[in-house]
Amino acid sequence: MTKRVAIAGFLHETNTFAPTPARCTNFEQGGGYLPLSRGSEIIERCGGVNLGISGFVDYARRAGWELVPLLWTGAIPSAHVEKDAFERIAGEIEDRLRKAGQIDGLLLDLHGAMVAEHLDDGEGELLARLRAVVGPSVPIAASLDLHGNVTRQMVDEADVLVAFRTYPHVDMAETGERAAEQLERLMARGRPFAKAFRQLPFLIPIPWQCTMIEPAGSLYREVAETEGGAVSSASILMGFPAADFEDCLPSVLAYADTQEAADAAADELERSFLDRENRFSGKAWEPGEAVAEAMRLASGATRPVIIADTQDNPGAGGDSDTTGMLRALIAAQATNAAIGLIVDAQSAMLAHAAGEGAEVELALGGKSNIPGNAPLTGRFRVEKLSDGRFKATGPYYGGADMNLGPSACLSIDGIKIVVASYKAQMADREMYRFVGIQPEEQAILVNKSSVHFRADFEPIAETILVATAPGPMALDPADLPFTRLKTGTRLSPGGSAFAAKEATRRVG
Template sequence: MTRIAVGAFLHETNTFAPTKATYDDFVHGGGWPAMARGAGVLKTMRNINVGLSGFIEAAEAHGWELVPTISAAATPCAHVTRDAYERIAREMIDGIEAAGPLDAVYLDLHGAMVAEHFDDGEGEILARVRQAIGRDLPLVVSLDLHANVTPEMVEHADALIAYRTYPHVDMADTGRAAAEHLALLLQSGQKFAKAFRQLPFLIPISWQCTNDQPTMGIYQKLAALQDDAVPTLSFAPGFPAADFAHCGPSVFAYGRTQQDADAAADTIAHVIVGHENDFDGRIYTPDEGVLHAMELARTARRPVIIADTQDNPGAGGDSDTTGMLRALVRNNAQRAATGVIYDPESAKAAHAAGVGASVTLALGGKSGITGDAPYRETFVVEQLSDGKFVAPGPYYGGRDMDMGPSACLRIGGVRVVVSSHKAQLADQAMYRYVGIEPTEQAILVNKSSVHFRADFEPIAETLLICAAPGAMPADTATLPWTRLRAGIRIKPNGPAFVPAKSPPSSSATG
């Protein structure tokens, strides 16, 4: 029987964010499944929308024996601590080395992990795996669409295969695609030629959405280029908040010949560069967005939904800024709801006060974001929850969620979801678990950039994007870049990055 070692280690790192990812964050998982080991991996990572789940399903259909190592993921934030990285990586590598005879390795990785001691978290993992298994054994990897792919990742893996949807409703599908590519490698006993192209400008995440142009059309053309000669072709728009040389979009192709791979990669890269002007759109200030939403809501039959994009915990925000809440209250918005504000202290105070009580809080604003502060007001506690529920929408795909002690608080016509754990508000259940019915609201403000669209677009009158203070600027040119590669444009049609000149070295004289 074909034996495949499998594992997962995922983190999307915003090097400008306020909070680092600790080992305990991976143990809990945030919006991801909790850490699992050995046989627990195959139980935990099954029948949900993650890459490893899709791979497990396809592997069982092929009759392969899976040897699970570890699965671990954490909510996006700043760097993965050295302790967390080394403990998880060591367990994964030890599991592979102890697996006995293997025919291949499959890993579910993100592609945009930065650790305290490694800029290229995945490149280092793949180098260690390659050292453990040798040069000949196939090593196939599924990646997030936001991967910042590096030359080292391409070198060590026999195939990197990225998601094609944002919102990521195809994570499990990508795991299945990785299994089918691995089947080709195992059947032929030969490896495919690789082509890798890094693109010349950063793409802000709000304009990477595959529900809209130009990204939708780019992926349609990409899919049409795949055939027997080029069985795998990927475009990763990248995660534009990691300050290191290989941050940015890329294309990677695998072909029967080098000419096949190069031709496919060059074709799709040319299409993407030709759309540089199109990766842009309207961003509202908090007051502009709320006032526009209130005007639209007068005649709307469905909620007007605002993305609080700069405090997206799926992009490194702490999900606790108060700019959009202040704008809702300041403009007297009615039938409005927002979430999730991460504030364990306020959630605890609400539980202590009880349903129906009025409680004065310093809500949110604790992550030290410039221009933000705790919102000191009196709220009514409308409902309490232990934070445990299922998120059945297309992004989370039926995951068991644990937001910790949570509450619905009300101030005027505005309701607020407050939690003790962080996760991106990308599922309608993240309102319902504290008693808010999202379809009955006039305005919803979600701490998310794009993933919420998978579950909320069907109920939305329209979608707006607002930029309140947060860790993930909607305009990538506003980030204080210091270590990008020379020449990459820091936004579409923006200025090229110029590295600071090192001071001339001097020698002491005596």
Template sequence: MSRRYRIAVGGFLHETNTFVPGRATQGSFQSGGGYPGMCFGNDVLSSLDGVNCGLAGFIEAARTDHELIPLSWAVAVPSGPVTDEAFEYITGKIVDTLKFDCEIDAVYLDLHGAMVTESRDDGDGEILRRVRAAIGEDIPIVASLDLHANVSPLMFQCADGLLSYQTYPHIDMAETGRRCFAFLKEALARGRRPYKLFRQLPFLIPTVAQCTLLEPAKGIYDQLIEFERREGVSSLSFNPGFPAADVKDCRPSVTGYGWDASEVATVTDGLLKLIEANEGAFNFPLLSPDEAVLDAMAHASPGGPVVIADTQDNPGGGSTSDTMGMLRALLRHNVENAAIGLIADPSAAETAHRSGVGATLKIALGGRGGFPGDEPLEGEFLVEALSQGEVKMSGGLYGYGTGQLGKSACLRIGGVQVAVSSVVSQMADQQMFRFVGIEPKERAVVVVKSTIHFRANFDTISTRTIVATAPGGMIADCSRLPWKNLPPDVRTMPMGKKLSERAIWT
């Protein structure tokens, strides 16, 4: 009979874009940004049913045969840095629980891997460092990471296993939690740490080119999975990274674990060489808002909508989800039967609720992020539908959990329906249109504030997908960013110049 282990479990996730204003406060983590809000203790075990996240998957796999000691659940929508107050509060809760309960056998943490705080460039590394200090060197720590993690040497040093998602869109977040449990269970049974290797790459990969449904990422991950099946190899991760964090470890990486040191070295270095050989293929074509709209109009068909990804205003990359560039382009070209969402504008949503369905509002919508080339859109909007903001998700990124978007509305201007919410959340589920009465599969053109995640749910209805670069906080061309802390030998785009070779390097 296998031993019953006591495993401390928790999650603390934030993807930080250091090039945008704003902060992730305690309030940001309390709201959850489409995920369950911040909680501690036993509430952690009951709040994540049906949610697609690493912690939910780990709990599902482990809770029947093992005792789980819940630590935390805290996630906020990507933004500028996490405030020191929020970081110290949540990390303090995790560490205090670990110090109080000294009889645990292992720790599992659901982390992002690209957290930056007001005072620390490596938030995830600091979490792992403090956890290691609290429990000592003998108790294993395993963490799941986002595919976009900027893995640091400190993270690698403090954890016995870092296992990352293998899909983008991230449909395997819960599955990664289950993989973490299997990895940890084997390590506990063997009674020793696995061999491990960590490698970093010298160029940045824009997020729009990281989709695992498309080449070159698809082929690289197919090979990764083949490497992972080798005898003596337990886990292999490729993290393309989050290229909007001005920190020294912002870059892609490869991490390998297993019980045969030679095999771990072979597959880790083999994967590294494969990625290097495909560097040039990570460049991706981008269209202006007008080019994207004209392309969509030319390819519109009765079979389903053309979907335009408003990639630079993706709140999943730290933008505000309220820029007006794509909406202006739709109106400029008189597009009919179109929809766009989510536009995060609590003031507009409140005005719509106060005025009621059928009212015409004269308002200035969105455009409050202060991004160059963007401003609020003044116009007359018809209130077509209202919602209190509860959304039952239908799979893909969010799984089948329930999101809370606050007071929301469908506003019409010209031939465009606009899904407006009070809470910032990435448009990655068709239900995030339907909850305000918009049926996306019946529209000719649908604009989503997302880069890749929408594909897990929208590819089932789209006839064509286009990527557009309207104003926003998630710049698609990494070479345009004003880097200060990135090492000078890192190339800011695939096959591009090193940072030290750019005229704007400071």
């Protein structure tokens, strides 16, 4: 008998320290995701794209399910989701589910680290509302980002949560398929899995969570090896270490035929995770030092030296408009260098008004009021203009149709700058090419990204440096002004523990 499965998605990674909230317009536009899609639009738009929802659809077609697409939306990471945006979107998903009629299962594409203005646990609240609609007997499965901050409510309300295993997230669609497979098992068995949930007591800097390096690489191989026999699904989530609430923590999940098997799997993965705690570290450079080292390396290199501007990563809540690394390039008189993206709609508009080949006075970037940052005022040459529409070709965005709004390649002192109107993480080489910059031909590239850029840029990189120019996403979580973490949480691997009295002192 054909299974009737409803699918939906609501994704946001919330940096509670970031300067700009997520509004309805951000979810409508998508910012590197699909634009907000309803009903059949979801099926039409998600094909061949690296997203969990795409994996749902591919699996469903093979399984012969009847899909009931509800609503799918995602916004690029930022500060809190505005109350109005959360309630509109969650309310519409709930309403469409209520009108969908009888279903055999519900598949949700979620992030796992959403904080709204009025709710710490966005996904837990959404799952609870949808559970109330479908009742206790309809299984709910959800795919999650590797950076999810999983809560007890999320675990209790969903029958299975399945997380990415790669960072850069090149397995988003694959994870959607794995979540759909777990839903099929639940529908076939007619009863829930036993669940085990563990939270780890330390926060991990984003750049050192990368699964292309150690210790995360081998840790995630263990996750895959855990599955089999009585264990149906296992996940490790690194957590998103910039959310000021108690459940901002890494976690382990296991689902099995018996509670004993689930607990044993979760305990073993927890031990492996804890054993690696002090290995989550790496070298970071001040802006001037990073550029000097890049220039030294580039003098004898045949491929670009890439600098990650990690603290203004729009994939972690930055506005992608700080100018610290651009100033460092100019001060060092770097040559054959490019930086992207700097998001500044006003400057892009003025460049379009001036036209290609013109010179224009601008106060570029620096409009997010980040301490230690300011607009860069100068005379820029307009090298090339674009409407901001192109198809990403790298493995992270995975064929997505991008829309960065009116965009331009500007230059100052020979340094090329990708300027866009809409925010998206610099994680695809096409994000240089669409304004005429060939990334492979540059000596130095500065990418506003922490890790995702590695998927498409590492194959062309001489080496990669991590730089810490001023920005809203501190590389070390210990530098963030937390007030509400769980007491005893280590603020970095092997670091000092958070205490309530420390929080009181910080806000007093």
